[in-house]
Amino acid sequence: MSFMSAMTDKKPIAVLDTGVGGLSVVAALRKLAPGEHIHYFADTAHLPYGLKSPELIKFLGFRAARTLVELAKPKILVIACHTISVWCLEKLSQELDIPVVGMLQPSIEGLKKLVAKHSYEQLGIISTKATLSSQAFRSAWEYISPANATQLQELACGPLVSLVEEGACSPQEMHIILNGLLPQAIKSVDALLIGCTHFSALVPALKQILKSSAHIIDAADLVTQHVINKLKEDTKLELDKNGSIQTYVSDNPERFLQVAPKFTAESMKIELIRLKETLR
Numbered sequence: 082m083s084f085m086s087a088m089t090d091k092k093p094i095a096v097l098d099t100g101v102g103g104l105s106v107v108a109a110l111r112k113l114a115p116g117e118h119i120h121y122f123a124d125t126a127h128l129p130y131g132l133k134s135p136e137l138i139k140f141l142g143f144r145a146a147r148t149l150v151e152l153a154k155p156k157i158l159v160i161a162c163h164t165i166s167v168w169c170l171e172k173l174s175q176e177l178d179i180p181v182v183g184m185l186q187p188s189i190e191g192l193k194k195l196v197a198k199h200s201y202e203q204l205g206i207i208s209t210k211a212t213l214s215s216q217a218f219r220s221a222w223e224y225i226s227p228a229n230a231t232q233l234q235e236l237a238c239g240p241l242v243s244l245v246e247e248g249a250c251s252p253q254e255m256h257i258i259l260n261g262l263l264p265q266a267i268k269s270v271d272a273l274l275i276g277c278t279h280f281s282a283l284v285p286a287l288k289q290i291l292k293s294s295a296h297i298i299d300a301a302d303l304v305t306q307h308v309i310n311k312l313k314e315d316t317k318l319e320l321d322k323n324g325s326i327q328t329y330v331s332d333n334p335e336r337f338l339q340v341a342p343k344f345t346a347e348s349m350k351i352e353l354i355r356l357k358e359t360l361r
């Protein structure tokens with residue numbers, strides 16, 4: 082093997098979500114690492130996960146992750162879904178013999194730096210009910226803001242996942258819905274973490290609703306940077322420019338392809354996958 086070929090790895094990056102939301106991570110990866118082949122699985126037959134019980138999220142999340150790894154034979158698995166990350170990451174990391182990156186750890190590391198730099202008084206997180214009920218962000222709070230100088234405002238807005246999946250709202254309609262839905266405590270934060278990958282699609286509307294000085298921190302960007310750093314460290318970043326996106330969905334590929342352009346303008350191959358029924 083030549084020195085150059087030892088510096089890269091042509092195996093794909095596997096990216097998992099319940100629907101279109103994880104395409105926010107895919108889009109960021111394609112920009113920063115255009116040579117990478119991405120295999121994306123969206124469990125569209127079973128979303129939204131964010132209103133389900135931890136037991137069902139674990140069953141669905143493990144099955145989806147194992148299916149994707151079997152199909153893609155990737156060099157790394159990125160769980161581009163906060164809900165699956167908080168409930169499934171630990172076991173998947175133990176079980177799989179590749180690195181598994183979730184949304185939580187890079188978000189917490191990124192938040193710690195930003196909170197230290199900007200000394201926010203109020204930081205908000207919008208996420209799904211299942212992500213917030215895991216208490217993952219609350220438990221990390223002592224680490225993020227050791228003197229408790231920054232107050233955390235959490236808001237579960239799971240129904241917005243389905244609105245994004247529908248892809249039916251115009252930016253103006255989304256603005257009206259968000260304006261009615263978000264309480265003043267969230268509208269007036271100094272920074273807002275996008276704690277559900279579907280909500281990256283809401284950033285333009287959120288910019289108009291939050292105060293103009295507010296920082297919108299998209300966890301998808303923090304996670305993407307973490308993945309790139311990890312691949313560089315492991316000398317596995319693919320350096321040429323001819324990457325691609327292969328998508329698998331468990332239901333309705335036509336609908337997925339209609340909504341995907343809200344996240345990425347790139348074309349992608351798509352395949353419908355029938356999931357195994359068995360509980361493992």
Ligand code: DGL
Nearest residue numbers: 102129130131163164278
């Ligand atoms: N994109 C998922 C997340 O980040 C959405 C979860 C759902 O399906 O409710 O949590």
